[in-house]
Amino acid sequence: MSGIRGRRRRRSRPFTVSAAAGQAPAVRPVLPPAWISLLRLLHPFPSLLVAAVTAAIIPLADRDTGPRLYPQLAGGMLLFQFAIGVTNDIADTDLDRVGKPWKPLPRGLLSRRAAVLLAAAFSGAGLAVTSTLDIVPWLIGGAGLFCGLSYDLWLKRTILSWLPWSVAFPLIPAWVYSATGEWTPLLWWVFPLGLLLGLALYLANQAPDAAADSGAGVGGLAQRLGPRRSLRLGVAFFGAVASVAAVVLVAAGESGRAALVALTAALALLLVPRAARYFGRDGLFGLIAASGATIALVFLSAA
Numbered sequence: 001m002s003g004i005r006g007r008r009r010r011r012s013r014p015f016t017v018s019a020a021a022g023q024a025p026a027v028r029p030v031l032p033p034a035w036i037s038l039l040r041l042l043h044p045f046p047s048l049l050v051a052a053v054t055a056a057i058i059p060l061a062d063r064d065t066g067p068r069l070y071p072q073l074a075g076g077m078l079l080f081q082f083a084i085g086v087t088n089d090i091a092d093t094d095l096d097r098v099g100k101p102w103k104p105l106p107r108g109l110l111s112r113r114a115a116v117l118l119a120a121a122f123s124g125a126g127l128a129v130t131s132t133l134d135i136v137p138w139l140i141g142g143a144g145l146f147c148g149l150s151y152d153l154w155l156k157r158t159i160l161s162w163l164p165w166s167v168a169f170p171l172i173p174a175w176v177y178s179a180t181g182e183w184t185p186l187l188w189w190v191f192p193l194g195l196l197l198g199l200a201l202y203l204a205n206q207a208p209d210a211a212a213d214s215g216a217g218v219g220g221l222a223q224r225l226g227p228r229r230s231l232r233l234g235v236a237f238f239g240a241v242a243s244v245a246a247v248v249l250v251a252a253g254e255s256g257r258a259a260l261v262a263l264t265a266a267l268a269l270l271l272v273p274r275a276a277r278y279f280g281r282d283g284l285f286g287l288i289a290a291s292g293a294t295i296a297l298v299f300l301s302a303a
Helices: 002-011 034-040 044-061 069-091 093-099 112-129 135-155 163-180 185-215 221-225 227-251 255-279 283-301
Strands: none
Touching (some): 069 135, 112 135
């Protein structure tokens, strides 16, 4: 009898079924603290990097410029980047519910209406902060904001998804140099170089999600190319930027700066195979962004 009772006790132990028969139990993702998710809404790494590059270009354009221009241009750029980052998360809410549930909108930390108001506030604040600039640099800043918003809202899922990146990046030095009233013939090279760098950054940024986004119906250039080809082309375009910049600097009599560009590119390319291991899932994008910013500042210092 004791054996029967023991067997009955074992049979009557309560248990719960967490998945349908024949399926693996659902694993709930581990979510970061709420404040980290909310901070990521602003895309802090690219936003701060672009603002820092903007500030770093100012003394290269004009060493004697007044202190007012630094917070105006860098602060305006930071506000523009925040607006673009928030809008990007608004546009990607449906995709993020599946692939990135830790983000604040799919997680329910922020309503869609609140996010729209926040993006509008950042856009308006950026335009207001830069409103005392001359009309040409103010329009250039507005064009950069429009590039980011057009990517988020209209072009991200089309074959032209790379275009806003390639147009926006050369606008950064053009914005600063027009605001300071300085321009030299060497600066015309920022347009083809910025176009290639923007394309490289777009491909590196989209590659990790290319397969999942393609399966969800996103038809951008990176999704059509696939993750492997996007990564390879992104690295190739970055190498082309560095090569052309070095050749132009040598032709301008700036061999020392050309060597620094080549060294920066060589170190970045050596780290490419280990970028994800060392710097995380988006490591290649971060590596190309930081290295591209360094090359851009070295190149602009020759102007």
